Amino acid sequence: MIHDLTLDVETGMPTCGTPWHQTVEITQMGRLAEVGRNTSRIVLGSHSGTHMDAPFHFIEDGITMESLDVNLMWGRAVAVDMRSKGAGSTVTLSDVEAIDVSERMIFVFGWYHNWKTDRFYKDFPYFETDAVEYLIKRGMKVMALDTPSPDDGSAIKEKGETDSPNHVMLLKNGVLIVEYLCNTDFMENGKEYELVALPLKVKGSDGCPARVLAKDI
Ligand SMILES: [Zn+2]
Known part of the structure; x- marks a missing residue:
């Protein structure tokens, strides 16, 4: 069986609320009754819903979405x-x-159960930095999560030492x-599952929404 691990992309879907994340807007353009086809305009953020990050998200000269290793x-x-890790806990x-x-x-x-509730961005479990370092050293190249981030969501700063150290370390190491x-x-x-995580190929982008599937093997 193939499982779809992807959130619906829809107008007004939650973002983490910082001003640098776009809200999603989908509006109809062509209408079948009028012009013989339905078409729409889709406004996305590069980190809307289920998505993949590129090194450029946090690294000045990092590679962008079109250059990721397929x-x-x-x-x-x-x-x-990690279902024993509840709100506010760390790996x-x-x-x-x-x-x-x-x-x-x-x-x-199991944190996705909080999607579209006030809890989703609040106190989600995240990783201690030495845990991420260990995973990278042991050869992890893809880190997939059902939370918003591997980093402490309460420590988001515009710029600084404490802002997203796990993102920086992972992306520097090509994860x-x-x-x-x-x-x-x-x-x-x-x-083990067969994982397919395919982000849009937007040139120069720091991230892109992805369709993510897992197959029983
Ligand atoms: Zn992201």
Whole structure:
């Protein structure tokens, strides 16, 4: 079976609320009754809904979406059950030392159940920086999450040392970050799935919405 881990892209879908994230607007242009076809105008942010980040998101000379390695976007991924990590908790070094690290990893918190509630962007679980460092050293190249970010959401600053250290480290090391997965309930700890995470190929972009699928194998 193939599972769709992608949020619906729709007008007014939540963003993290910072002024540098666009809200989604979809408006109809052509109408079937009038011009014989339906067409629409889709206004997206580069990080709207389920999406992938490119190094350029946080790194001055980082590569952009069209240059990402497509080999990483399709292949076996291991699910890691982090459902015991509730609001405000962190994934620690000892948590990740206990797991087998592979090239593609899906961290399942079940946090997507808070999508479209006030809780979604509040106190979501995130990673301690030494845990991320360990995962990178052990060869993780794709980090997929059903939360908004691997970083502490309460520490977002416009610029500074404490702003998103995990994003910076992951992107510097060429790790693809996939955020805002949903429908992860079926995933079992330590189990492999065939993951397909295909972002739009927008030239020069720091991120792009992606369709993300997982197949039972
Ligand atoms: Zn992002």
